[in-house]
Amino acid sequence: MFAAGMIDLKNGSCMLDLFEPRFPEAKLHDHFRLICSDPAYAKVLPVIQSWATGLLDRKGESHKFIKEFQSTFNSSMWELYLNRAMGDLGCSMDYSKSSPDFVVRGPGNYEFNIEAVISDQPPSALQQKTFTYQYLKIRGALKLIAKIRDKLNLYRGANGKKHPYSSLSHVRGRPFIIAIAPFDSNISLFQNNELINMVLFGIAPPVLTGPDRGKQERIGSLLTPSGSPVKMGIFTNDSFKEISAVFFSTVGTFGKAVVESGIERLVRSTRYRVIEKDKLEAGSEQWQVGMRRLQRGPLDFLSALRWDNGSQISGADMYIQHSSLHRETHLDGLQVYLNPYAETPFDPEFAWPLEVALNYYDVESANHVAPHPDGALVSRQVFEPTPYSLRVLLESNGFLAK
Known part of the structure; x- marks a missing residue:
C-alpha cells in the first residue's frame, strides 16, 4: 500500500492515495479488496494511481471519488482511464469545474465536455441466474441506451433538475460527449462494438460467413422484459442532437492497467x-x-x-x-462515434491518434462508415x-x- 499522501514528483504536489481504505473491509468492493490483498498486483496499483493525476485535485470531490472507487469500483476505473486518455490525446482538464465529469481543452484551445457513465450489473441475485447469450445482448443494448438517455436528461434538465448541464457557461456552445463502457454482465467486455453499433446506428453485427458476408441487418427497436419497444439508432435522426459524440471502449478497464504494469499474465x-x-x-x-x-x-x-x-x-x-509479448497503448481500443445530427458537431479536423477507431453515420446512404486503422x-x-x-x-x- 502507498502512504496516505503521495508526492507527485512531476508536479511536486501531494496526491491522495486511491488505495488507502476508507471503509471497513466488508464495505469494500470485491475487486478493490482483491487487488489490494494479492501481492501479484503490487505493480498495478501505481499504474492506476498515475491515471488519477489531476483528478484528485478537485476541491470537495477527491474524497468522494476515492470512496466511490473503493466501494463501487467500475465507474471510477472508467473515469480514471478517461482521465489518462485525455492527456494522451494532447488535452488538459479544468478540474475546478465539478460537472460535467471532464471539462476538456484540446490542441488549439478547442474546448469540449465529457460525461462518463457505465452500464452496470444488476443485483447479485439476478447475476446468479442463467441467461441465454441473446438475452444478455438485448439486455446489454437496453442498458447502454438507458444510461445514455439518463445523461442526456442531465444535459437537458429533465425531471425538474435545477442546474442542467446546458445552462452552465462552460458547456453552452461546446460539444457534449458521453463516454460509456459496458460492465453489465460477465460477457460484456467481449462484445467489441456490436451493441453500441446497435444503439447508435441501429445495425446488427455483420454476417461473417457465406454469400452475405459483411451484410448488416437494420434493427429498429428492441423489446424490454415488459414488452415495451425501445428505439435503436439514436444517431440516425435528431432525437439525441444534444450529444455531439460517444466515446466507447471495452478495454479501458482494470485489464488495461494490468497490461501497462507489465506483470506476468x-x-x-x-x-x-x-x-x-x-x-x-x-x-x-x-x-x-x-x-x-x-x-x-x-x-x-x-x-x-x-x-x-x-x-x-x-x-x-x-x-x-x-504478456511480455503483448503491446498495447493506453488509447488502443478507444472508439469514437460522431453524431451527424449534433447541434454542436465535434470538430472534424481534430487530430486523432492512429489507434483511435472512428465511426460515422452517412445520412445519405444510411450506412455505418468505419475507417478503422489496420491493427x-x-x-x-x-x-x-x-x-x-x-x-x-x-x-x-x-x-x-x-
Missing part, C-alpha cells in the same frame, strides 16, 4: 486487419484469404482470419500470448498465467481439440 487480444489490394505484396502469406492458426513461440499463438472485401482484404488477428484493438482479456488457463484458451479458440 496470459493475454487474449483481437485486432482488426485491413489492406488495400493494390498495396499487397505478391504471395503475401499474412493476407492469404481464409483461416490460419499457428504457434509462433512457446506462449505465442495466432489465429488469422482473412476475407476478400472488394478492393480490400479484411479480417482479424486473434492472439494468445504471454485497431478490438478486444483484450487477461488471465492467470497457469497451465489450466492456457489449455482453456487454446481449446476454446480452436488450437486444441476439446
